[in-house]
Amino acid sequence: MHHFAYRNGVMHCEDVSLEAVARELGTPAYVYSDATLRRHYQVLADAFADRKTLIAFAVKANSNIGVLATLASVGAGADVVSGGELLRALEAGIPADRIVFSGVAKTEAEMRLGLSKGIFQFNVESLPELRRLSRIAEEMGKRAPIAFRVNPHVEAGGHAHISTGTPENKFGIAWHEAESFYEEASRLPNIEPVGVAVHIGSQIMRVEPMRAAWEKVVSLTRRLRDRGFNITRVDFGGGLGVPYKDGEDPDSPIIYARQVREALGNLDVQLVIEPGRLIAGNAGVLISRVEYVKERDGRTFVILDAGMNDLMRPALYAAHHEVLPVRTPEMGSARRAVDLVGPICESTDRFAKDRPMPPLKEGDLVAFMTAGAYGATLSSQYNSRPLVAEALVRGDACVVIRRRPTFEEMIALERAPDWIASG
Numbered sequence: 001m002h003h004f005a006y007r008n009g010v011m012h013c014e015d016v017s018l019e020a021v022a023r024e025l026g027t028p029a030y031v032y033s034d035a036t037l038r039r040h041y042q043v044l045a046d047a048f049a050d051r052k053t054l055i056a057f058a059v060k061a062n063s064n065i066g067v068l069a070t071l072a073s074v075g076a077g078a079d080v081v082s083g084g085e086l087l088r089a090l091e092a093g094i095p096a097d098r099i100v101f102s103g104v105a106k107t108e109a110e111m112r113l114g115l116s117k118g119i120f121q122f123n124v125e126s127l128p129e130l131r132r133l134s135r136i137a138e139e140m141g142k143r144a145p146i147a148f149r150v151n152p153h154v155e156a157g158g159h160a161h162i163s164t165g166t167p168e169n170k171f172g173i174a175w176h177e178a179e180s181f182y183e184e185a186s187r188l189p190n191i192e193p194v195g196v197a198v199h200i201g202s203q204i205m206r207v208e209p210m211r212a213a214w215e216k217v218v219s220l221t222r223r224l225r226d227r228g229f230n231i232t233r234v235d236f237g238g239g240l241g242v243p244y245k246d247g248e249d250p251d252s253p254i255i256y257a258r259q260v261r262e263a264l265g266n267l268d269v270q271l272v273i274e275p276g277r278l279i280a281g282n283a284g285v286l287i288s289r290v291e292y293v294k295e296r297d298g299r300t301f302v303i304l305d306a307g308m309n310d311l312m313r314p315a316l317y318a319a320h321h322e323v324l325p326v327r328t329p330e331m332g333s334a335r336r337a338v339d340l341v342g343p344i345c346e347s348t349d350r351f352a353k354d355r356p357m358p359p360l361k362e363g364d365l366v367a368f369m370t371a372g373a374y375g376a377t378l379s380s381q382y383n384s385r386p387l388v389a390e391a392l393v394r395g396d397a398c399v400v401i402r403r404r405p406t407f408e409e410m411i412a413l414e415r416a417p418d419w420i421a422s423g
């Protein structure tokens with residue numbers, strides 16, 4: 001469910017026409033719906049209302065301060081994977097005690113930051129990381145609440161590049177070593193082992209593989225408790241998929257919540273979940289303008305002003321986005337197969353091949369649907385293109401939540417070495 005729909009032949013985000021946004025902001029630009037973001041959070045919050053649950057939004061999915069502040073205002077926590085994401089979450093008003101720090105490579109500085117802010121928990125992924133955290137916590141006179149992220153040896157995820165729960169992935173600690181790691185953690189005075197965490201991948205359409213991983217976490221938690229560890233939290237990660245095209249029908253948040261509940265059984269713990277895509281995915285679109293239509297060698301290339309630097313998912317893992325004309329095509333106009341490509345000098349800068357599209361001509365606007373997660377966060381300035389702009393809509397109001405940088409801003413951190421001038 002989202003708030004993008006055609007009105008009088010023009011696609012709107014809530015009550016704002018995407019043509020108006022393009023006029024105001026230029027293209028390419030991401031546009032997010034406040035109502036969709038809040039609704040998705042609320043559906044999950046309602047589904048888990050009967051138990052103590054921290055819904056920690058995975059900031060990597062969409063880290064814009066405007067989006068994070070929206071989610072903070074309805075009570076979301078955050079799952080962060082860098083000091084930068086942690087600072088963003090705090091800046092957006094998410095309290096430290098609702099922030100989980102994930103990631104395989106936390107630096108000393110990031111650990112210090114997390115400890116000084118008093119975050120909810122560190123999800124630890126190796127013994128060297130545990131020992132480093134222990135040392136830093138000791139230096140700071142703090143105790144670090146931790147969960148080990150276990151690798152449950154369960155395969156899932158919409159693409160091999162977003163599957164994280166198998167032995168060849170770098171993520172998590174080995175399943176069979178978990179108990180001995182908790183032993184070691186409990187011997188460290190500045191470490192407080194409080195939870196068990198898991199995350200097996202992203203864009204997972206059926207809950208079953210996740211449930212298999214959760215059940216492993218539940219049984220490990222029970223064993224740890226039997227051995228006297230005070231494990232009070234389980235973190236079931238994120239991963240539930242969203243539909244990117246017609247016919248895709250992922251399990252609903254309601255089914256997800258029911259399966260979580262069944263997997264937990266009567267285990268009395270605080271639940272943490274880390275949804276990203278589920279909350280932000282279809283809360284955003286990317287609008288782009290057709291620069292050229294080029295016919296060559298029997299192919300039609302619709303060349304857009306958005307490139308893989310603005311939306312990397314298709315180039316990165318062959319992801320599909322529906323691309324719709326912002327203005328509905330004339331009645332009866334035939335579709336024909338075109339390649340939708342961007343301006344970047346890379347062959348992978350192609351959003352779709354042989355995609356049946358209604359007639360498109362120079363200047364027309366299109367919208368990439370379901371682009372609110374892993375869209376703007378993966379954008380870059382490759383080919384020295386300015387970072388894509390972002391706007392947030394509420395009702396008939398539209399605010400720019402990231403403006404396009406100027407050329408001067410883009411090069412402000414760079415300089416030519418002095419030796420060039422001195423000859």
Ligand SMILES: Cc1ncc(COP(=O)(O)O)c(C=O)c1O
Nearest residue numbers: 058199202238239274275276277
């Ligand atoms: C540790 C962790 N938690 C949560 C997420 C969010 O996943 P999703 O956006 O699929 O819900 C990710 C994404 O890769 C992740 O690595």
